[in-house]
């Protein structure tokens with residue numbers, strides 16, 4: 001079966017998987033002038049697949065004018081240095097994750113648990129460092145096709161952000177929530193502070209959107225907000 005290269009979510013909004021059909025996802029937002037904002041860059045080897053995804057929507061790296069990182073983990077920021085080089089686009093990330101993106105070291109992990117922290121350190125967690133030209137803060141609205149709102153949802157990492165594209169009503173949750181065999185929390189041992197992850201995700205139930213797009217797992221397009229709210233409510 002042909003590989004999934006790009007999945008349309010709304011006019012000008014595409015999901016580009018970098019692992020499997022939806023195991024790890026990047027996103028492309030195409031502006032009226034044809035320029036592309038790329039959200040997340042996958043792991044170190046993902047850029048080739050992202051470039052194929054861009055080609056499938058009629059774009060090349062030269063069309064990318066902005067790169068936004070949801071957080072500085074190797075499976076999202078690992079390909080950023082190469083894509084920044086190939087596109088010439090500035091990289092934006094929340095200021096609390098900047099030191100990690102710029103050193104190529106993931107933030108502390110383990111969800112507050114020493115064993116988890118030890119195991120994740122064994123698993124690596126280094127990636128090619130990338131300069132962050134545009135530090136982000138909660139509430140920033142990037143001029144992406146009418147407005148891409150930065151929603152700080154720390155916990156998974158200190159500077160983790162979700163992104164709400166207001167004109168198309170697409171929410172990119174980032175790793176604040178997974179949709180792997182159902183909506184669920186991200187893996188605890190990969191979080192800097194799991195309890196904070198759970199606390200800050202509640203803001204995702206209060207935003208307005210029709211499509212919930214995840215960096216791990218396929219999108220929800222049917223009553224997305226209600227499904228996210230139902231999940232968050234279960235947890236109290």
Ligand SMILES: [Zn+2]
Pocket residue numbers: 073075076175215216
């Ligand atoms: Zn992740």
